[in-house]
Amino acid sequence: MIVAMTGISGNMGREALAQTLELGFVERVKVLLTPKKRNDKLLKKLKKAYGGRVEAVRGRISDASACGQLVEGADIVVNMAAVIPPRSDKNANASYLCNQIGAMRLADAVASMPKQAKLVHISTVAVYGNRTMQHPWGRVGDPLLPAVYDHYAMHKMMAERYVIESGVEHWAVLRQTAMLYDGIIFANISDGLLFHTTLNGPLEWVTARDSGYLIKRIIEREHGGEIENFWNKVYDITGGHMNRRTGYDTFADGFSIMGGSPKAYFKPNWCQTRNFHGMWYANSSLNDMFGYQRESVAQFWAAIGKKYAFFKLARILPPSVIGLFVFRRLLGDENAPAKWIKQGNIGKVTAAYGGMERAHALTNRWDKFTLISSKECGGNSECPAAEYSDMLLSHGYDESKGEEEWTLEDMNEAAAFRGGKCLSKEYSAGQKLLWQCSEGHTFMAKPYTVLGAGHWCPFCSPEPWKYDMLAKKSPYIAQVWYDSHDKSENFSYWFDKEGNACIERLPEDEV
Ligand SMILES: [Zn+2]
Structure with a gap:
C-alpha cells in the first residue's frame, strides 16, 4: 500500500506518519513538505529513520503540480495540512492558501487520477462555532457557524464542502476536536489566543497520539477491506467521556503541573465570553469503528508533568509572579481580548463579549464569576445521546430515516x-x-x-x-x-x- 500525507510537520501529522509506518504492508509514505529550511532537517531525520519508506515531494499544497506528484500512485491520501490559530489570525492569506485552496487542489488531484486514491480530509470542530452549556452536545449535521473573524474556521468549512461536493469517489471528512500535544503549554503562553477560550464552554479533548493512531487504524482496516461503510461521510473526531471539560477545567488541568491554577494566574474577564468553538459529542461513531480513544486528559497531563520536570520549578515561585510574568504580559498581545478592549476595537469586542459595555461590566473577581462544572452538566456521561436527547439540536427533518430513505x-x-x-x-x-x-x-x-x-x-x-x-x-x-x-x-x-x-x-x- 502507498499512502500520501500532508501536514506531517504538524502535531497530528507527525504522529500519523510515525504510526502508519509501523504497518508492515505500507510500502511507502509520500509526504508533502514545503521548501522551508526547517523541513530539510525534518526530512534528513525521516530518511535516517525510515530510509526509502518515506518519499518527500517538496512544494506547497496550494500548488496543483505538487499535489499531482504527491497523490500519484497512492492508495490513500490523508490531508492534515493546516495553518491554525494564532498564525491564521495574523495571516489570512496563508490560511486561505493552505486551508481552503490547498484542500481544493488536493481533492482535484485525487479526482483526476486514472485510479483514484481514497481521500481522508481533516477538518475541525471550529466549523461549528460557539457552544455554551445550553447546548453543549453536538454532532455531525448541526449548523456550521464559524466564529466571527475566524479565518481558519471559515476556510476549513469551505474546504470540507468542496471535498464533499467534489468528484472524489471515496472521501471521508473528519472534524478534529481540541487536540492535546506535548508542546501545548509552550505554544499557548506566547499568544493572546489563550484568552479566546470561554471559561464555561464545553471542550472535548483528544491527544495527538490518539489522533495519529486513528489514522493508522483507518489505513489498517481499509487494507483489510473492512470499512466500505466508512467512506463518503463526515465524522467528528471525539475524545470520549473521560476527556470532556470546560475551558476553565482545561486551564486548571494544565496549570496544575506548575502547582498553580487559573484563579492564581489570571482574572475571569481576561477571557472572552462567546465567539469561540468547542463542544461535547453526542456520539462517537468513529471510535466505535476504529477504537482509537486510549489516552485520557488526566494521563496526558501526568505524562507532561514527568516529561517536563522543570514545570515543577514553578512551584517555588509565588503564583502571583507567574501570573505577572507569564500571563499578564499576554494582555498586551494584539490577539488578546483585553487588548481589543483597550484599543476600542468595537468589532472584536462585540464578537467576543457582546459589546464594549458588557466587556467592561464583566467581573474581574473569581468569587463573583459563576463557573459551571462539567460534571453538573453531564460531561462525564458515557451515553449522552440517550440521556441528553432533548438537548440535541434539530436538523429539521425526520432523522430516524436513513440516507437511503x-x-x-x-x-x-x-x-x-x-x-x-x-x-x-x-x-x-x-x-x-x-x-x-x-x-x-x-x-x-x-x-x-x-x-x-x-x-x-x-x-x-x-x-x-x-x-x-x-x-x-x-x-x-x-x-x-x-x-x-x-x-x-x-x-x-x-x-x-x-x-x-x-x-x-x-x-x-x-x-
Ligand atoms: Zn445565501
Whole structure:
C-alpha cells in the first residue's frame, strides 16, 4: 500500500506518519513538505529513520503540480495540512492558501487520477462555532457557524464542502476536536489566543497520539477491506467521556503541573465570553469503528508533568509572579481580548463579549464569576445521546430515516427549517439539487452536504458574518445562536482590506 500525507510537520501529522509506518504492508509514505529550511532537517531525520519508506515531494499544497506528484500512485491520501490559530489570525492569506485552496487542489488531484486514491480530509470542530452549556452536545449535521473573524474556521468549512461536493469517489471528512500535544503549554503562553477560550464552554479533548493512531487504524482496516461503510461521510473526531471539560477545567488541568491554577494566574474577564468553538459529542461513531480513544486528559497531563520536570520549578515561585510574568504580559498581545478592549476595537469586542459595555461590566473577581462544572452538566456521561436527547439540536427533518430513505419531502422540510427552499422538483439519491437560501441566493449541493453535513448557502456563510440577520429567518441557526447572542443584535462583521475588524449595525429593513 502507498499512502500520501500532508501536514506531517504538524502535531497530528507527525504522529500519523510515525504510526502508519509501523504497518508492515505500507510500502511507502509520500509526504508533502514545503521548501522551508526547517523541513530539510525534518526530512534528513525521516530518511535516517525510515530510509526509502518515506518519499518527500517538496512544494506547497496550494500548488496543483505538487499535489499531482504527491497523490500519484497512492492508495490513500490523508490531508492534515493546516495553518491554525494564532498564525491564521495574523495571516489570512496563508490560511486561505493552505486551508481552503490547498484542500481544493488536493481533492482535484485525487479526482483526476486514472485510479483514484481514497481521500481522508481533516477538518475541525471550529466549523461549528460557539457552544455554551445550553447546548453543549453536538454532532455531525448541526449548523456550521464559524466564529466571527475566524479565518481558519471559515476556510476549513469551505474546504470540507468542496471535498464533499467534489468528484472524489471515496472521501471521508473528519472534524478534529481540541487536540492535546506535548508542546501545548509552550505554544499557548506566547499568544493572546489563550484568552479566546470561554471559561464555561464545553471542550472535548483528544491527544495527538490518539489522533495519529486513528489514522493508522483507518489505513489498517481499509487494507483489510473492512470499512466500505466508512467512506463518503463526515465524522467528528471525539475524545470520549473521560476527556470532556470546560475551558476553565482545561486551564486548571494544565496549570496544575506548575502547582498553580487559573484563579492564581489570571482574572475571569481576561477571557472572552462567546465567539469561540468547542463542544461535547453526542456520539462517537468513529471510535466505535476504529477504537482509537486510549489516552485520557488526566494521563496526558501526568505524562507532561514527568516529561517536563522543570514545570515543577514553578512551584517555588509565588503564583502571583507567574501570573505577572507569564500571563499578564499576554494582555498586551494584539490577539488578546483585553487588548481589543483597550484599543476600542468595537468589532472584536462585540464578537467576543457582546459589546464594549458588557466587556467592561464583566467581573474581574473569581468569587463573583459563576463557573459551571462539567460534571453538573453531564460531561462525564458515557451515553449522552440517550440521556441528553432533548438537548440535541434539530436538523429539521425526520432523522430516524436513513440516507437511503430520503425523499424530496425531506429536502423541502430541511430547506424550510433553514429559512429557504429546495427548488429541485425531482429527487434522485446522491444527485445535486438546486437550493435557495433566505436571502434569495441559489446554489447546487448534494442532499448529504445539506442534511447530513450541515452546510447551507455558500454565499451567506463566509465574510461578512451576518449570523444575527440569518438567525431571524432560520430556526436551524436560531436554536443555537441565541444561546450566546441577543435577539436585539443585528450586526454585520467583516475585515477591511487592511485586515481591520469592522462592524456595522444592519438597518431593520434588512431583517
Ligand atoms: Zn445565501
